[in-house]
Amino acid sequence: MQERNKQYKSWGGEWTEQKLDTFVSYVQAYLKIMNTYRDKFGWKILYFDGFAGSGSRSIDDQKQEAEKFLDIFGKETVDTAELSVYKGAAERVVQLEQKMRGFDYYYFIDMHNENCTKLKSKLDTYPTEGCKVFRSENANDMIRQLAEAMDKDNKLKALVFLDPFGMQIDWASIKALASKSVDLWVLLPTGVIINRLLKRDGILMYPEKLERFFGMSKDEIKKRFYERKVDWNLFTEVDEKYVKVSNSITKIAELFCERMGELFNYVTDKPLVLKNDNNVSIYHLVCASENKVAVKIAQDIIKKRQKY
Numbered sequence: 001m002q003e004r005n006k007q008y009k010s011w012g013g014e015w016t017e018q019k020l021d022t023f024v025s026y027v028q029a030y031l032k033i034m035n036t037y038r039d040k041f042g043w044k045i046l047y048f049d050g051f052a053g054s055g056s057r058s059i060d061d062q063k064q065e066a067e068k069f070l071d072i073f074g075k076e077t078v079d080t081a082e083l084s085v086y087k088g089a090a091e092r093v094v095q096l097e098q099k100m101r102g103f104d105y106y107y108f109i110d111m112h113n114e115n116c117t118k119l120k121s122k123l124d125t126y127p128t129e130g131c132k133v134f135r136s137e138n139a140n141d142m143i144r145q146l147a148e149a150m151d152k153d154n155k156l157k158a159l160v161f162l163d164p165f166g167m168q169i170d171w172a173s174i175k176a177l178a179s180k181s182v183d184l185w186v187l188l189p190t191g192v193i194i195n196r197l198l199k200r201d202g203i204l205m206y207p208e209k210l211e212r213f214f215g216m217s218k219d220e221i222k223k224r225f226y227e228r229k230v231d232w233n234l235f236t237e238v239d240e241k242y243v244k245v246s247n248s249i250t251k252i253a254e255l256f257c258e259r260m261g262e263l264f265n266y267v268t269d270k271p272l273v274l275k276n277d278n279n280v281s282i283y284h285l286v287c288a289s290e291n292k293v294a295v296k297i298a299q300d301i302i303k304k305r306q307k308y
């Protein structure tokens with residue numbers, strides 16, 4: 001058991017570190033630029049973390065979260081270690097105030113009240129100029145409220161981090177943030193979940209989840225990931241089968257980036273690929289913005305941290 005826990009830690013440690021290091025480097029670059037202009041233009045800068053977690057790095061917490069996904073795949077087909085993510089983005093972002101001027105507002109959302117309470121008591125130990133708000137809500141509802149607030153106040157600029165374990169982000173939420181002063185970072189469960197929902201034989205598991213995630217119909221999704229093959233017996237169609245595309249995990253990330261590109265002016269065309277210890281891509285981290293420089297900086301940061 002101890003050996004297994006060690007595995008969780010060392011395995012989860014490497015790619016979550018890569019993810020957080022990439023994201024937090026961007027937050028730092030974002031603040032540096034915003035700090036140059038915010039007073040001159042009267043901007044208010046907001047940090048929005050839609051899946052903030054509890055701030056805890058306990059192995060038990062990680063396993064408890066990961067277990068929730070097992071009902072989708074069953075114990076045989078998913079390694080809980082792949083889903084284990086230690087908690088840390090919120091703490092790292094507020095800590096930046098120790099070396100630079102930070103955000104005017106910090107919004108930390110987690111649908112579990114207990115996580116919000118734990119995170120609050122942890123982050124209260126870091127005094128910040130900016131006002132910290134903790135809300136136990138569904139991130140999708142809060143994103144809609146953020147988008148409405150930004151529509152009313154064009155001085156409001158937001159950096160949004162959406163870092164869920166699974167497919168909790170609705171396409172409608174991504175859409176709500178488009179055409180706003182938002183730099184958006186999204187973690188996509190490309191290999192760990194989505195690829196597994198696209199079965200080899202052309203069957204889509206949980207098609208309604210896939211539709212909500214991509215904002216596409218299941219037929220459109222199917223067309224992107226399968227080739228229809230028909231065997232002919234002289235003139236009659238005898239058998240029809242669907243063959244899954246090769247390199248499907250990369251293609252999932254590409255499709256999501258392509259969809260984001262329909263809403264945002266700029267999207268990182270080479271997202272950060274996060275791999276497990278079997279060298280399988282499990283997540284992709286992508287950034288989108290209306291601002292060209294923002295995405296160029298994001299892409300440069302990703303490039304430096306991409307290990308493969």
Ligand SMILES: C[S@@+](CC[C@H](N)C(=O)[O-])C[C@H]1O[C@@H](n2cnc3c(N)ncnc32)[C@H](O)[C@@H]1O
Nearest residue numbers: 051052053087088089110111138139163165168
């Ligand atoms: C991967 S963890 C967050 C890790 C965190 N970003 C960090 O670096 O510390 C995902 C969190 O999202 C929360 N969550 C899951 N679905 C949610 C939803 N629809 N809205 C808000 N929070 C949600 C879970 O309770 C969990 O704490």
